[in-house]
Amino acid sequence: MKVFLLTLDYELYGNGSGNIFQHMIEPTKHLLDIANLYDVHFTFFFEVIEYWKLKDEWAKGNTMGYKENPIEAIEQQLLDAYKAGHDIQLHLHPQWVDAYWDKNKWNVNLKEWRLGSYERDGEYSLVNLLKKGKAIIEELIQQVDPTYECIALRAGGYNIQPSENIVNAMEQAGLVIDSSIYPGGKEAGILSNYDYSNIPIDLEYWQVGNMLEQRGNKEIWELPIVAFPMVRWTKYISMERMKSLFQNRKSAKDAFEAKTNGIHKGKLDKIKYFFEREYQTWDYCLFSSIMHRKFLSLIALQDRNIFVLVGHPKSFVSSGGFKYLLSETNDGFKYQTITEIYKNDIK
Structure with a gap:
């Protein structure tokens, strides 16, 4: 039986923009309502640094515009999600470590976008971030x-390379699962930079070595995110995707510029970008029923049984695609959380 693991990156936008209620609370409530109808459970990856920055600012008396x-x-x-059977795990975007509120917005440190290249000592060292994040949750x-x-x-933006320091920090913090890698993925923009193109897409999980992308005998396991190759422009031919892009146009523009600057400098190069092939993660908050049907046909050809899907409440604008996926997999598929898979299949 094939097992689906629905993960939710519970967060604002990476550039610091967004509204807690509009982009997190309300869409997550809608997702939870749908999950309850189909009796499936999510694994939340909770962005903790962002949360403690918000909490500190609220404690100072700054409402940040919230009523x-x-x-x-x-x-x-x-808490309500956990009581209903959903799982809560750790998500980190290091650009929030130095974030500060000024002129009615959050300002994040884009120089520290990648967890894999994050280097600090003392209170905000990598290991202390993991320990504090784990303790808060x-x-x-x-x-x-x-x-x-x-x-x-889960590292923000899938940025776990180089991963040797992350493995060491995870060992010290007592974390035993990473789910940041999507085999086949590659990015070389001005923010995200990683290369998972040599990792086979048919691996369900593996015990890591000194690096997360290599197999070894550490007491840490990589549970990769499923992805398949496709021409970039094809992922934009859905109302779900277009609505999400227009919902926060500045964040979408910033993300596009970050991905294309440096490797696609001219206008023609940026047009060519949309006709290149990339490995696309299975984003159930954005996919139309057509895209879900395509991915379902692709997993039917694989021997592996565990598939990690990724979604973002901030991107969820239409329930049609998600309901289609759940209805099509109601029979013959099983939905589990990361904790369940670790206890039942890995440990």
């Missing part, structure tokens, strides 16, 4: 389940 307490809203939603969720343990990490 309701965004911290209470986040905490209550995650455990303190929250243990209010309703004293036995809960945060075991998994």
Whole structure:
């Protein structure tokens, strides 16, 4: 039986923009309602640095334009989700470490976009970020389940290369699962920079060595995100994708410039970018029913049984594609969380 693992990156936009209620709370509520109808569970990857920056600012008396307490809203939603059977794990974007609120917006440090190349000592060292992030989530969720343990990490933007320091930090922090790699993926923009093109796409998971992308005998496991090759422009031919892009045009523009600057300098090069092939992750918050049908046909050809899908509440604008996926996989497929897969299949 094929197993789907629905992960949600629970966060604002990477450039610091977005609204907690509009881009996190409300779309997540809609996703949770749909999941409840089909009796499936998500694994939330909770962006913790962003959360503690928001919490610190709110404690100073800065409402950041919110009429309701965004911290209470986040905490209550995650607690309710956990009580309903969903999983909560750790997500980190290091550009938030130096983030500050000024002129009615968050300013993030784009020089520290990649977790793989993050280098600091002391309080904000990589290992201390992991330990603090893990502790914050455990303190929250243990209010309703004293036995809960945060075991998994996802690096922001899939940026875990170079990964040797991350493996060492995960060992010290007590994290045993990473889910940041999507085999076949490659990016060389001014922000994200990684190359997973040599990793076979048919691996369900592996025990890592000194690096996450290599196999070895560390007590840490890589649970990769499923991806398949496609021509870039084809992923934009859906109302879901276009609505999401227009929902936050500045973030979409910044992301496009970051991906294309340096390797696609001229206008013609940027046009050619859309006709190149790339490995596309299975984003159930953005995919139309046509794209889901295509990916379902591709996994039917593989011997592997575990498939990690990734979604972002901030990108969720239409329920049609997601409902189609769940209805098509209602029979013959199983949905599990990361904790369930670790305990039942890996450990």
